Amino acid sequence: MSEPLSPVVILDKPQLADNIGAVARVMANFGLSELRLVSPRDGWPQDRAWAAASGADWVLEGIRVFDSVAEAIADLTTVFATTARPRETRMPVRTPRESARLLYDDAASGLKVGLLFGGERAGLETTDIALTAGIVTIPIDPRHHSLNLAQAVAINAYEWRTLILDAPPPKFREGAPPASNALLLGMYEHLEAELDAGGFFHPPEKKPSMSQNLRVMLGRAAFSEQEVATFRGVIHALAKGRGRVLEKLAAMKSSPAGGGGPRSGGGGAEG
Amino acid sequence: MSEPLSPVVILDKPQLADNIGAVARVMANFGLSELRLVSPRDGWPQDRAWAAASGADWVLEGIRVFDSVAEAIADLTTVFATTARPRETRMPVRTPRESARLLYDDAASGLKVGLLFGGERAGLETTDIALTAGIVTIPIDPRHHSLNLAQAVAINAYEWRTLILDAPPPKFREGAPPASNALLLGMYEHLEAELDAGGFFHPPEKKPSMSQNLRVMLGRAAFSEQEVATFRGVIHALAKGRGRVLEKLAAMKSSPAGGGGPRSGGGGAEG
Incomplete structure (x- = not known):
């Protein structure tokens, strides 16, 4: 018409x-x-x-x-x-x-x-x-x-x-659709694993409900595939320092000379 | 009403x-x-x-x-x-x-x-x-x-x-109302500071657009006040290990006996 x-x-x-x-x-x-x-x-x-x-x-x-x-x-x-x-x-x-x-x-x-x-x-x-x-x-x-x-x-x-x-405007710009639930689940599990390592889930019996609350609040954002990747980068960036430093710490402990060994000597404190 | x-x-x-x-x-x-x-x-x-x-x-x-x-x-x-x-x-x-x-x-x-x-x-x-x-x-x-x-x-x-x-009947929000923008801004700044410390913003000139993307994607979730607190706990839990371990590392380096000093000897690697 x-x-x-x-x-x-x-x-x-x-x-x-x-x-x-x-x-x-x-x-x-x-x-x-x-x-x-x-x-x-x-x-x-x-x-x-x-x-x-x-x-x-x-x-x-x-x-x-x-x-x-x-x-x-x-x-x-x-x-x-x-x-x-x-x-x-x-x-x-x-x-x-x-x-x-x-x-x-x-x-x-x-x-x-x-x-x-x-x-x-x-x-x-x-x-x-x-x-x-x-x-x-x-x-x-x-x-x-x-x-x-x-x-x-x-x-x-x-x-x-x-x-x-x-035609009403679409809720989201054409372009990136929300990520699949599989990708979201992977992201949640990644987050929860790192949080577990950081002692976030306390007391432990509350972990299921705490995890679920996190999933609900993040799920509302309807991340795109790219945004899932970004958020996993966020989790990684927040947690990686801990991981690396722990590795160094372990290396220092296992080396006979304590803090003076070559494997630990090169690294300063990170950012 | x-x-x-x-x-x-x-x-x-x-x-x-x-x-x-x-x-x-x-x-x-x-x-x-x-x-x-x-x-x-x-x-x-x-x-x-x-x-x-x-x-x-x-x-x-x-x-x-x-x-x-x-x-x-x-x-x-x-x-x-x-x-x-x-x-x-x-x-x-x-x-x-x-x-x-x-x-x-x-x-x-x-x-x-x-x-x-x-x-x-x-x-x-x-x-x-x-x-x-x-x-x-x-x-x-x-x-x-x-x-x-x-x-x-x-x-x-x-x-x-x-x-x-x-005067339509208002639809009351189910559950908690969204947090104020001041609280959200504080949360964003907390996240960005920790990400900065973790070297997330790379290359540095991309920091503004990366921060903005994070704000947009998290903003869509419309966190409640409680959820802001939860998410700040998440940031803290992910980042804190790094901080504490770094402190220990610094203490070990500054102590004369290397790894054997009392200040560093008590702590194992965390969870």
Whole structure:
């Protein structure tokens, strides 16, 4: 299936060119491209919008300007109006997630859909809201409800894009899969043998439960084959000094001259 | 049930005061309140942030400044790093929705959680990402991937708030909660010091990347406080023999009679 046409964004009476640019930028971030303005306060185009768009020039260049919301949404079918939850309305009020789903379904059927946003100060007029298929309310904390215009577009555009990307990202980067259990078991046994040698399992009757706890905690890391090798290197590096020095110690003891024999004389203390 | 503590937001090396203000504003929109800065480029506080915060003054006034990401997240448990999907990593990569759910569950269990964001240009350093519990990637259109910092915070904060409002039954962690990042960092440093002593980091210039790989692979296991103690016991047990035997060896060498002195004579080779 080809990707459905993404929603048209309509800004009613936007005031600041910076905000128009920021809206274009975030639309591009989430794969939206068609932007319409209704009666922008300072006219159109305005240079400051390009500075704020951070390279989303094609969105700005495609902008069309209209005199009324009615004209701006005339060729669209399902349009939702993003606004704070109104005091009294008989219109459906939906979350951004619910409305994205409805827009997606309609767009997938070949319909052209849209999202309408009010200006920075005035918001949307009731008569314009009434032209739409319903209200989208972003779940703002009522203690601080002044949401930036571009943020309001971002939340809706983000919900759209999560629907477009049906495949969730894999938990791990493609690349190294977890190691086989055989390799893990070898690693555990290596660790436990060295720990045994170091007197870690104390008292001895606790060894089974202590070993199991170690296996559980390390197992959660889901080491790859390479990481198993790395960890075995860690075990080896931690334990090897002990082994080598013990060998030397044994050699010293068995040599008749005590510490003065040639086999032990060459080695200084290691790192 | 009381509402779980909302995530702490940490900005690493933010450049523009405007952006810090915009982040504070959108945090307030979605009910987040604790903001931390790591080495802000132009120092802190800065007037322009207040202008951009649009009244979210309490967030700005509560800001704490740190010198490193490690210090800024030391008292937190689960922290996710918001960053573009990295080319190659074995860390878990999640959507904002998935990570919000995990943060919510941990916060509902009484843990203090966080979201880490990189600066405007540089993003996050791999060594800092390695300190976190995983990566959050916002589903950006690859054709226009420059997402504004406040927008990145907005998407994550919005997902958090959606969960709070839906008030799903939190999934309590089975068993012990994860250890704080301060405890994990201490464990990593302990391991690395012993590995250094054992000559593990070879060649030496590879030490940073080798250490980081170890941190990532062990970090995935999300050790509990008890498990950190256990693992430090493991490190100690593996390394201690070396240390003790070396001490004995040094004592033998310094005693005039070589191997026959009383200080070294009593001890056989250990287990």
